[in-house]
Every structure is written in structure tokens, then in C-alpha cells.
Amino acid sequence: MLTQTLTYLSVKTIERDAFTIHCVQAPEDGELVNAQVIETPTKLLLVDTLQLKPHADELRTYIESLGKPLDRVIISHYHPDHWFGAATFRDYPLYALPDVIDRINQMADFVLNYHRNIHGEKAATLIPSEKVTPDQVLAEGEFVFDGLTLNLIKITDTEAPVNLVIELPDYGMLLPQDLVYNGAYPYFGEKTADGDYCFDAWIAVLRGFQAKNYSVIVPGHGDPTDASIFPTMITYLEFAKEQVLAGLKGEELINRIKQQYPDYRLPLTLVMSDVMLFQM
Numbered sequence: 001m002l003t004q005t006l007t008y009l010s011v012k013t014i015e016r017d018a019f020t021i022h023c024v025q026a027p028e029d030g031e032l033v034n035a036q037v038i039e040t041p042t043k044l045l046l047v048d049t050l051q052l053k054p055h056a057d058e059l060r061t062y063i064e065s066l067g068k069p070l071d072r073v074i075i076s077h078y079h080p081d082h083w084f085g086a087a088t089f090r091d092y093p094l095y096a097l098p099d100v101i102d103r104i105n106q107m108a109d110f111v112l113n114y115h116r117n118i119h120g121e122k123a124a125t126l127i128p129s130e131k132v133t134p135d136q137v138l139a140e141g142e143f144v145f146d147g148l149t150l151n152l153i154k155i156t157d158t159e160a161p162v163n164l165v166i167e168l169p170d171y172g173m174l175l176p177q178d179l180v181y182n183g184a185y186p187y188f189g190e191k192t193a194d195g196d197y198c199f200d201a202w203i204a205v206l207r208g209f210q211a212k213n214y215s216v217i218v219p220g221h222g223d224p225t226d227a228s229i230f231p232t233m234i235t236y237l238e239f240a241k242e243q244v245l246a247g248l249k250g251e252e253l254i255n256r257i258k259q260q261y262p263d264y265r266l267p268l269t270l271v272m273s274d275v276m277l278f279q280m
Contacts, residue, residue: 001224008058009050012224014216016171019148023224024062026055026081032184032221032266033081035059036166036175040146043071046092047166047175048220049085052126056085071145075134076177076220077160078103079187080111087128094134097154099162104133138164155179157192158202172215179205182222182229184266185257188240189276197277199241206230206237221266236261249278 002013008030012023022037029052036047044063050056063070075083075096083104086094096104108131116123142151151167159178166175178187179202190198210230218224243256254270 006058008055023218024059026050030055031081034220036218040148043146044068045071045145046073048076048082049089051081051084056088060088076164078107079160084128087132090132093136095136095138096134097138097164101134108133155205158198158205160190174214175218178220180217180219180229180233182219182225184221185264185269187269187273189273199237203234203237206234
């Protein structure tokens, strides 16, 4: 795996004979979020667009440096760190699962205004000035992209109400996006459609992934890794679940998880998890 550092972003490149995956990661002020560029012999596919405008703009510059046409952009789920940057790619087809499109459209105005308020005077340079959302419907299942088979899998009731996972079945590779965080605190602030905490459904999905013996995992936050990340994620979610069920919330919950995982990055996700579960 090759690593390249840009002005804001870092790029980890995973090369195979028939394709290359460029995992483009924002710094911590951009939530360590990843955009994945799948490069095939004649074209490119982008999964997610980062959050802050300078990061999305540099992502576009990097893509253009590859010298191949960008065929389409896919948005994996509704959380703003994955689709705000769509404004930078408005001239390309923007795809998402129908449920993701609906959820983004429901939440777009709220989350854009929320983040503009957070950033204050800097918002004009960091947050998109207008709403740009996916409008091309993505279908589940396998499709062939320039000779490369991709399997698009819809996952519900985990880190978000609907998450898109991309499997490369011929190569034992998985792009789970936010079903997997590596070295960063996973966000657990969503509830299921039945109003339950997301932990059990999420753990069950991860156990299913673990059984498939993937060799390469390219997560939504943090560096590319291997299948050892699944038991790590499961242990984290089980621990977080225990704390929540024990009645911990606020600083008590956040500090307890930090004490257990002192080396993890992105404590903002712990704050957001607590806000969404107990303050909204």
C-alpha cells in the first residue's frame, strides 16, 4: 500500500492488476472521513465526497490528476461528512440508494444550517453554499464497471438507517464505509426503525462480514486494514452498548469510552453519539 500526502488529504493506494483503489482521507477537522476512488483501465468511480469544501476541492483535483474520466459518484449514506462534498462534483451523475436519497433530502437543509452555525464566519469557505444532493437511483446487486464486478449491498439499522456497502467479490475486498472505523471512535447515535439502539444489528452485520474472510477492508474512517478489524469493531460496540445500558450518558459516557480506548482518534463522534441518543 502506497501513501501520499497532499495539502489537506492523505491517499493510501491499493493496487491490483485490474484496478486500483485510492482511499482519500480527510484530516481530523474533516472527521478522518474517507472517499474511495476506484480506478479501472479506462475510467473512475468515486464513493463519497468528504465534508469540508477545501477537502472536496482537493479530492477533485486529485481525481483529475489521474487522467481518466470520472464516470459517476456514489453516496453511501446520509451523514453529511459523506455527501456535503457533492457540491464540488455537481457536474457528474450523483447516485445513491432510494432510501439514502430520501433521507438526505429530508435532512439536507437542517444539517447544512447546523454546520454553518458551528463554523460561524468560516462557514462560507468550509460548508457548501447550496444544497447539492444525489438524484440518480442506485440499484442493489452486482454490476460490472469497466470489467470489474462490484456487488452493492444495502445494510439497514446500523451506523445509519441505510448504509451502502460495496463488495469486490472476485478479490476478497470490502468497502464497508461507515460500518467500519479504524482507529477512530465509531459513531453509534442512530436507532433502528423499531426504536432500539443500533448495537445488536450492527454487530450481527459485522459477524456476517467476518465469516466471509475478506482480505482487504477499506473503511469509512481511518486507514485501510484487514479482517482483524471486525472483532475489534465488535468488541468496541459491545463495550459501548454495556455503558449505554448501564445508564451512562453525557461526559460520563464519553469519558468511560475514552478511558477504554485512549488511543482512538475523533472524539467528536462520541459527542455526536451522545447528543443524538440523549439530547435530541
